Amino acid sequence: MHSAADRRQIYGLAAIWLLFILLTTTLPTQGEAHRPEAERSLRKLAADEWRNATKRAPGSVVPRPRVLVQANVHDYLEIEPTKFKLNDRLKEMCIIVTLASDRYSRGLLFKDVAPELKDRPELGKLKRVGHLSGVDLVPAGDGEFKCESVPHMNMDESYKLLIIGTKTLVGSQTIANNSSTTTTSDHGQARFSARIEANSSWGLLRGLETLSQLIFNVKASSQKFGIGLVEIEDEPRFKHRGFMLDTARHYISIPKIINILDAMAIDKLNVFHWHLVDDQSFPLESKTYPQLSKLSSFRPNMVYKPEDVRLVIIYAASRGIRVVPELDTPGHTYSLRHITNLLTECFDTTSNKPNGDFGPVDPTRASSYKIVDKLLHEFAQLFRDEYFHAGGDEVDFECWQSNERINTWMKEHNMSGNYEELTNYYMRNLYKLVKNHHKTMIVWQEVFDLKANLPTDNVIVHVWKNINDKPGYMAELANVVGAGYKALLSSCWYLNYIDYGRDWLKFYQCDPRGEPIAANDQHLVLGGEICMWTEYVDDTNVVSRTWPRASAAAERLWSSTDFNNPDEFLPRLEQHRCHLVRRGIQAEPVNGPGYC
């Protein structure tokens, strides 16, 4: 649906939107108007656009595939939902593929919303050139098909998706259907074929999702569906495309997490980073320390039991999503205060008596490491992913400073008054523990900033500070990879911070491998994570506040940097929002007046 020539035609007016966005992003968002200044300006620039519904691009795909060729955007093959079949051509049964193909057949393919002709007169040009009865799922080339069921960092998510006339030569991205051939060949199904090719189960999953987005309603309020004649070659730009959910500031229910995993799969995100616990609550049931969820969960029914966690992991795995848990230490641990001999006791500095408060994990006592190790063991048992997020952010030194025993210990260990070094001491010990559990450690950037000097080969540094300050976070990222560490970026994707209007633009304009990262360091940037911290978010708004804004970030993590034009993305995002809504994701409007 997106040949270069046709994009100009279809999205013509959209350029005005871009102009509008560029002109207005520096304006205050709250003008003296029922509609903000930005929108008033728009009405001057493109009254008709603003007065009608925002344009959508039916049959478009988010995130955009690496290569998508379509000779004639008006040609389509008709599909009858009740007769359409996904044909699994793998030699042996591959459970992930079987499950996915079942899910998509049962309806996920036919959830689109019809364009309204009155809004999109160019759709009147659509031309049925044939019929498509199914899509084959086939192993790619001669190599062995990897039927994997546990997603991992290096899984192969590439695929090809071909909807073609059988006479058409396939094999090169530059060869496409010639409409003069296809238009004369509407004599039975045999003239057209469709298949998804991949090297692994994961590639087939991603291809099926793309297929579901390619299919569109041909007419408003009808069950007539169609698909364009396209050739797609696709693979992700980044290996690690994450969504981080904080379930400690507010509890998020399992059904809602399941719904989030559905949305992640639609956006081809592949890591669910579960920020399980924090100061405010510890909603995970622990066998070793049952007091954690008993005393530090918000309510008895706001606890994740081991079977809940396993459900999340298996549901995620069948959608090609890894689950990486976080146990943040030594800070953000107030909810662990009911374990004795773990946290630092804080003292009143005038009376020199304990003030009843607790600080970070006490790095000076052996008991702390024993306790943390037991928790790590439990996490390692429950969460099987090779990676583990160990936190390490925002350690508050105040309590350590107040504690004389800690100060004495520091003097004895030649680090008097150097609380940064005390933090590093803790992180180095923690690193050894995590390694013993055969996990690769992810840490927030402070661990790098404070110079803990952990080994570069087994540690990933997660950059989060300088939120939305591009020069700031890109410099940090360049430093991190310059020092040889692998890195993840989140500074540009803190979706919990909300603004009025089209704030997805800033999420879309972030490139984890942009300037000033040296060319030969770029491979060290493994990807990034969208973050949803839940101070002001719970089941009532977590999905609508995250989607479809997350989809803008998801495209940046999957697609080529060549596709970075917001005015081309806007109608696809608008379409994608509707696709999400039809699939049961309460994605909110983000582009102005419209409908799904």
Added chain:
Amino acid sequence: MHSAADRRQIYGLAAIWLLFILLTTTLPTQGEAHRPEAERSLRKLAADEWRNATKRAPGSVVPRPRVLVQANVHDYLEIEPTKFKLNDRLKEMCIIVTLASDRYSRGLLFKDVAPELKDRPELGKLKRVGHLSGVDLVPAGDGEFKCESVPHMNMDESYKLLIIGTKTLVGSQTIANNSSTTTTSDHGQARFSARIEANSSWGLLRGLETLSQLIFNVKASSQKFGIGLVEIEDEPRFKHRGFMLDTARHYISIPKIINILDAMAIDKLNVFHWHLVDDQSFPLESKTYPQLSKLSSFRPNMVYKPEDVRLVIIYAASRGIRVVPELDTPGHTYSLRHITNLLTECFDTTSNKPNGDFGPVDPTRASSYKIVDKLLHEFAQLFRDEYFHAGGDEVDFECWQSNERINTWMKEHNMSGNYEELTNYYMRNLYKLVKNHHKTMIVWQEVFDLKANLPTDNVIVHVWKNINDKPGYMAELANVVGAGYKALLSSCWYLNYIDYGRDWLKFYQCDPRGEPIAANDQHLVLGGEICMWTEYVDDTNVVSRTWPRASAAAERLWSSTDFNNPDEFLPRLEQHRCHLVRRGIQAEPVNGPGYC
């Protein structure tokens, strides 16, 4: 639950929140933190508060009643939900009361969420002093009980709610239960009685809602409920307490509107201002002009049929909510372009030919008024409220300027180049039409600003500009009432504009009768309206984006100005959010970490 002495005790730490709010509201909302600057400051100020869930005030009421006396906040009467009865003591059946009493009995009274003792040790002091088996609904005093079923501007919403020991003298707000008496009287139900007294069905409705909020879970995760011994005398400060919903920028479904009416009733709001149509869509089915909803609705199923409107009106009426429709003219009418001879034809100023675009209603042609009159007739048939919102905002002169016929007409009528006067000419004609339909006209403030000089006795001016600029909108309001017009305020309650964090504070700090309004003009301010414009809002997020932020405004519209302390309101708002959630309203978190 709120004797002055006890508030200090219960809300002690809440003062720190206020300090925090005052210290941080000028800080940027996006700091370099997982949690924003404001919250980091809070952790320094009141680490324990921030580390735990936000405090709630179980059994508290929003909006706060005018007078609420409770001698001992720890004393409570136990209630068994299955045995609890609402006893209608009216002489004749009053349908609104019967329906309401049925609704509340069937469960609305027992929807609270238990406080967790670990968070609120002071609740350990709760003391059961008796049992309550029901509440009597009785006519107040000797006057005639007004059994009304159609809510109106001057309805009497006052009520008394008394939960008392039978030996206690009642009649003055200063007389309350003496706990030394009540604690010894737990020998059967007869020693305690409870009743709601009112002059009208509306008062009983409001009293029942208050009752539902007074009842609280006594223990976590139990079905044990209690109610404090309180004496309440309540009535609203303002007659017109509205919520405006725009259903033109996005369609809002009828079930969602019903849900919104439920939330309005909980907040004791009494006017649903339905901004039905606008430039982008005309979702109302019209008999006279069926092309409006056929050609200008977003989709065929995004249309309000007459029976839908009637459902909304009757559902609202049974909750004491008026429905005031808006047909905004002469601007914001692009969706009416399919009616011929109504809108202004715009011209290309260089070629002097029609450019295909349409401007506001053409005030110079008789046909315009005939058409508008027919629409007014339909609106008047469908919506029976005495008031009608006629719009009149943001008229764009550009199209009028381009149209030579209009310019010639203006010259002939001695208003060359004076497009303000052309607008006034239209509004004066519109006023006559509206008056012929026996409606009182509400108009946006531009009609006053442009000096249309409509009669003051039959027009209400709706102030909306200078959004969140208090000196600006208060000056306008003072001018409007100074000129003798009745007024409504919305400038401080544009809830569609969102900010990160606790932005309810600004909605709470707005007073429609504050400075510089002259004392003898204050009665002309009839109230205000919370506005939800839906450029970025539809079914997916309309409720969570509106509630509980609307509740802060609702308290300002109902309660005395004496209750304006945000730190006293915060734990009540937090409780109220949970009450809304339990009642099926997806109200989002607005105060920080916590749970319901």
